[in-house]
Amino acid sequence: MEILVCVKRVPDTSENEIALNSAGNDIERDELVYSINEPDNYAVEEALQIVARVGGKVTVVTVGGEEDEEILRREMAMGANEGVLITDAAFEGSDGRGIAAILKAFVKKGNYDLVLTGVQADDGAAQVGGMLAAMLDLPFGSLVNSIEVLGGKKLKISREIEGGNKEISEIDLPCVLSIQTGINEPRYVGMRGIRAVASVPISNCSVAELSLDASAVGAAAAKVKRLDYFVPALGKGAEMLAGSREENIERLAELLAAKGGLK
Amino acid sequence: MARIFAYIVHRGGVPDDSAGELAAAAKKIDATASATAIVTGQGSDLDNVCSTLRSSFCEVWKIANDALAHPNAELIRKALVKVLPPGSIVLVAHEHFGIDLAPGLSIKLNAAYCSDVLGMDALDGNDLKVVRQEFGGQVSSHVHCDISSGAVLTIRPGAFRPQQNAALTGTIVDKSGEIGSLSAGRRYLQTIVAEAGDVDITKHAILVSIGRGIQEKDNVRIAQDLADVLDAAVSCSRPVVDAKWLEKSRQVGSSGKTVKPKVYLACGISGSFQHLAGIKGNPFIVAINKNPKAPIFQVADVGIVDDILEFLPELTSKVRELRGVPAK
Numbered sequence: 001m002e003i004l005v006c007v008k009r010v011p012d013t014s015e016n017e018i019a020l021n022s023a024g025n026d027i028e029r030d031e032l033v034y035s036i037n038e039p040d041n042y043a044v045e046e047a048l049q050i051v052a053r054v055g056g057k058v059t060v061v062t063v064g065g066e067e068d069e070e071i072l073r074r075e076m077a078m079g080a081n082e083g084v085l086i087t088d089a090a091f092e093g094s095d096g097r098g099i100a101a102i103l104k105a106f107v108k109k110g111n112y113d114l115v116l117t118g119v120q121a122d123d124g125a126a127q128v129g130g131m132l133a134a135m136l137d138l139p140f141g142s143l144v145n146s147i148e149v150l151g152g153k154k155l156k157i158s159r160e161i162e163g164g165n166k167e168i169s170e171i172d173l174p175c176v177l178s179i180q181t182g183i184n185e186p187r188y189v190g191m192r193g194i195r196a197v198a199s200v201p202i203s204n205c206s207v208a209e210l211s212l213d214a215s216a217v218g219a220a221a222a223k224v225k226r227l228d229y230f231v232p233a234l235g236k237g238a239e240m241l242a243g244s245r246e247e248n249i250e251r252l253a254e255l256l257a258a259k260g261g262l263k
Numbered sequence: 264m265a266r267i268f269a270y271i272v273h274r275g276g277v278p279d280d281s282a283g284e285l286a287a288a289a290k291k292i293d294a295t296a297s298a299t300a301i302v303t304g305q306g307s308d309l310d311n312v313c314s315t316l317r318s319s320f321c322e323v324w325k326i327a328n329d330a331l332a333h334p335n336a337e338l339i340r341k342a343l344v345k346v347l348p349p350g351s352i353v354l355v356a357h358e359h360f361g362i363d364l365a366p367g368l369s370i371k372l373n374a375a376y377c378s379d380v381l382g383m384d385a386l387d388g389n390d391l392k393v394v395r396q397e398f399g400g401q402v403s404s405h406v407h408c409d410i411s412s413g414a415v416l417t418i419r420p421g422a423f424r425p426q427q428n429a430a431l432t433g434t435i436v437d438k439s440g441e442i443g444s445l446s447a448g449r450r451y452l453q454t455i456v457a458e459a460g461d462v463d464i465t466k467h468a469i470l471v472s473i474g475r476g477i478q479e480k481d482n483v484r485i486a487q488d489l490a491d492v493l494d495a496a497v498s499c500s501r502p503v504v505d506a507k508w509l510e511k512s513r514q515v516g517s518s519g520k521t522v523k524p525k526v527y528l529a530c531g532i533s534g535s536f537q538h539l540a541g542i543k544g545n546p547f548i549v550a551i552n553k554n555p556k557a558p559i560f561q562v563a564d565v566g567i568v569d570d571i572l573e574f575l576p577e578l579t580s581k582v583r584e585l586r587g588v589p590a591k
Contacts (some may be wrong), residue, residue, distance in 0.1 A: 011398065014475055017556045018401040027402060096376060097369070104447035108494070117360075123397045125378045130366030139337060139448025142363045156452070160518050161359045164457035164511050172448040178362075182505035208491075223412075225394070227405040238550060238566030245574060248567050250579045252549065255565055259547040261469055261493060261526040262585060 001057035001149070003047040004112045005080070006103055006132075007040040008062060009071045010122035026208055027229055036071040039118025043179035045186040046147060047116055048079045049166060054149050057081045060109070062100050069202050076200060077193035078186070083200075087197060088207040093219025095177075100131035101217055105210035114155075115176045119143055121144055126178070133176035142178045264386070265410060266472025267298040268347065269320070269354045270364070272334070274310035276300050281356035281418070283425025284360075288354055290426070292386045297321040298354070300433075301346075303331045306307045319425070327439040330446075336363035337447035344371045346438045350413045352391075357417035358517065365417045374413035377406055381422045386410070399535050400558035406476045417570040419536060420517075435563060460512020462496050469495035469526045472515060474538075476531015476552060476571050477501040483508055485572065489579045492588055498522065500538045516541040531569040553573075 003146070011018065015033040020026075036044075047058045058208050060075040062068050063086040072083030086102055094102065107115060117129035119142060133140030145166065146158040153173040158166040171177075207214060215221060241248040256262050269285035271278050282300070289298035300320040305327050316323045320472070326342050347353065353368065355361040355540050357379045369376035382394035383405070389411040396403050408414055464470060471490040477483060483497065490497045497513065504514045515522050516538040523544035530551050532538060539562060550563035551571050560566040567574065581591055 013401065017554050018398040019556065020402065026397070059480070096366070100370070124399075126362045127366040127376055127378055130363070131370050131376070134340075134367030134370035140363070140367060141449060142336075143359050157361065157449075159363070162517065163456070163521070165518050166455040166457075168452045168455060170450045170452055174449060177512070181501065185507065202340045223409045224346065224377055225407045227407055229397070229402045229404050230559075232394075232403045238548075238560045238563035240560070240566045240568070245569060245577060248569070249574070249578050251566065252567065252578065253581050253585055254528065255547075255549070256493075256582075257585070259526050261547070262582065 001050060001054055001113045001196075002111055003050060003114045003116065004045050004059050004107060004110065005040065005044050005058065005060050005064070005075070006115065006117045006128065007044065007060050007071055007075060008037045008121045009034050009064065009068045010037045013122070020231060024045065024229055024230070034067075036074060037118050037121040037181055039181050040121060041075070041118075041186050042181050042183050043116040043118050044075045044078055044080060045184045046179055047114075048187075049184060050114070050147065050149060056113070059084060059112075061086060061100055061103070061106060063087070063094075072129060072202050073197045073200070074189055076197045082203065084203045084205055086205045086210075090207045090214055090218050093222060093225040094217050095222035096125055096127040097131055097223065098217040098221055100128050100135055102210070103128065103132050104135040104261045105212040106205065106209065107132070109209075113153075113173050115174070117176070117178045119178045119180045129176055129178035129210065136176070139171050139175040140177070141169065141175070143180045144177045145180045145183045147177070147183075264296060265350050265352045265413060267296050267325075267352045267354065269298045269300050270339075270343070271302050271312070271316060272356060272358070272360050273302065273304065273308070273312040274281060275367060276308040278312050278315055279356065279574045281358070281420055282316060283319055284420065285354045285356065285418055286424045287423040287425050288380070288383070288416075290384050292352065292391065292424065294385065296560065300325055301326065301343065303328070303334070303342060305329055305332050313435050317435065318431055320433045321431055323372065323433050323435045325435055326442060327437070328442055328445060329383060330444075333451040333496045334360055335447055335449065335451055336360065336367070337449055338445045340364055340371060341445055341447075342442045345443070346441050347372065350411075352410060352413060353415045354416050355415070357419050361417045365415050372413055372415065374415050375408045375410055376415050377408050378417040379419050381419050381506035382418050383433050393589060396536075399533055401533075401556050420540060421536075458512060460510050462513065464496050464498040464513055464515065465520055465522050467496040467522075468524055469493050470498045470515070470522060471495050471528045472500065472522045472532060473503055473530050473571070474499040474500040474532030477503060477508065478572065480506070480508040485575045485579075489528075489575050489582070492579055492586060494584045495526075495528075499579075500532045500535070515546060530575060531557050532559055533557045535564060
């Protein structure tokens, strides 16, 4: 099975406190730790496990710049066969639809049986997979938390729905699926693995190599634009205990006792 | 002014709670407009949903089709594309069905797409300004949507307060005849209900709930020790289940359990809206997190910036002392 996994490099929210910059128009990006978007990493692992069962090839692709090569290499260290960086100044400022249009043009160039994305990235939009599927007129499943390859160009998939329940469906190949975290246990990538792929070539792909209407991508085509970032004043906020640890524990114990937490 | 539609999810003949919230969100876009509800399905369940919705919408579009007995986003998208007028604004709840339907619908309608909307300003011409969150709720952003060719917006559950006493008597319009035959590349087989698990976290008055901050499986013991002295149960947020440190049945949130404890200790939990959606009944929430910017501090009653791996064992000792429980 030929599998394409669309990935994105994002600030790692488990490693960073996200703060506004001094101008208040962006987040402070200077000392951010970046990594592959977590659901995308699960998607790559799932692709590798499918190929291990039924054969085939895994390609990872991202839309971005040179700095994004590191995540392609990381996923190749996991076992992906090929990494492609789609990069062009014309793509800057694309909204979700623009990114989906770029990926559509890339998918059309290949012969993929299955296209995977992570369920959502740092902006929480959960949009590119579903848009890409609609642009390609392929079936789509979001929030997928298990995949079984059936005969006759079909998959059996499970989607995560409310209350931890699972919705089981059959879906025709080729299709696009957005992968939920927890679907598998992504393999560990050590320094040795990273070093082994440090010099493997990453293919670059520009607008000239894609049959793409340049007016459909980039900032000018975006119907949706972020204007700013801000920190909201939501609700009253917590009463912060700012004493020493011992004092905080003392106070918390009193509060718990008052709230019936210490019977 | 663009016409506003709200696609309503329903189960067992009852509209989802989001129905009133979508009606309220439509009023934010245009206070003078009256949104039209759209409901798909079949049989008496569909009729019941439509009649219930008459009290919150002036018009309810009913699309009955045997193929829509189970909500399949691809089929529903095809049905909606057939009935929606050009330039419509379509509102859908941002939950598992909305995530499945809305992005593709925006493509087929050639409409702007904005997801997980928490707030918005009134529509100004073709300019709609909405509020979203990014980075797991750590920061918010204003987003401009050009709705000149329509828009599809998914609305965060709980973000818009339903209008009380809307007391409308809406008209039901049957659009079933406009749909034609429907087929999809994805076919529903069955729903598998979540397993109960060893501990029922929905029955406990006190929950010691852990998140990514617990760092590794062996550390779950630290939370269990505290839970033991508090007569509490250990629950968790999604990353703990993803990492297989606890069973799915311990997860609090929209894709896990809904709990109603008296006291909720959120330990190393950032507080995503999907997690908070599982906490009901207005408990006393204590948040302990290393990250002072964690969104959980916005909703907690009491917050402590500290490392749970050091804080929890000391809290356990203190509680043991107060309750006269001998140390292990």
